[in-house]
Amino acid sequence: MTSSVDVNARSDIGAVRHVNEDSYLAQDPVFVVADGMGGHARGDVASRTAVESLSRTLAAGTAPTPDEVMTAIDEANAAVRALSDAEETGAAVAGTTLTGVVRVRVPERAVEEWMVVNVGDSRVYAWDGRSLDRLTVDHSAVQELIDAGLITPEQAEKHPERNVITRALGAEDFVDADSVFVPAGAVPAFLICSDGLTRELSDETIAEILAGDPDDPAAVLVEAAIAAGGHDNVTVLFLRPRG
Known part of the structure; x- marks a missing residue:
């Protein structure tokens, strides 16, 4: 690979939780965030297991194909799935989101x-210096209600099922990961984050912060989310591809 990436990364436990269940991998060619399923058994271990699996199968400096990326996600799912006993169901199952970009x-x-790959409700955005463009669709109960026209995005923010995700690594033997492709050079920057950021800050607020061109965008966004309440763990990766 001839190009490289400038990346800022920050993960914080937040103001309320006692354990940080978020993990991330920022190792070219892989930049992902994993959010362990809140309230579920071993969420922190699940997210860490997922990123450790990817770091092995998509090693630093490699140039994987899309098929190899999907195979790596399948292997990460199997590794997380192995954390749960066969008889465990529901909230006892270890699980994690997995969202990010792979060159x-x-x-x-x-x-x-x-x-761009996604399982769960962590997100990837494109940033052009002025506005955010979300590149992923949440796998969540409220997103399905929004898609069906039953609630508005504003109602979703306070919906009692806003924390319920419909896909996760480790939840089933097979995982269905979304993927989309972005041409190299088409996006000046990517923002990858767990829902601890987007639950506290609107897209408009995030864009306002980024428009100020902070030296460390990830740290500034995480600190802003904590100042806004920090009810969940917060993890942010901000990537600027170059070359």
Whole structure:
């Protein structure tokens, strides 16, 4: 790989929780956030297991294909799944979100692209210096209600099921990960975050902070989320591809 990435990363326990169940991997070609399922057994171990698995299968400096990325996610799912006993169900199952971007080579087109991957309700945004464009769709109960036209995004913020996710690594033997592709050079910066950021700060507020061009965007966003209440763990990666 000839290009490189400037990355800021910050993870914090927040103002309320006693354990940080978030983990992240910022190791070119992989930049992901994993949020252990809150209230579930071993959420911190689940998120850490997922990123450790990816760090092995998508090693630093490699140039994976999209198929290899999906295989790596399957292996991470199996590793997290192995944390739970066969008889465990529901809240006893260890699980985690997994969201981020991977630099991939696409053999069919002989190009390098960014592969955006998502399982759960952590998010990836594109940032062009002025506005945010969300590149992932939440796998959550409230997102399904929004998609069905039953509630508004504003109502979702206070909905009693706002913490319920519909997909997670470790929840089933097979995981269905979303993926989209972004041409190299098409996005000036990516913001990857756990829902501890987006539950506290609106997209508009996040954009206002980024527009101020802080030296360490990840740290500033995490501190702002904590100041706004910090009810959950908060993890942010801010990537500026270059080259």
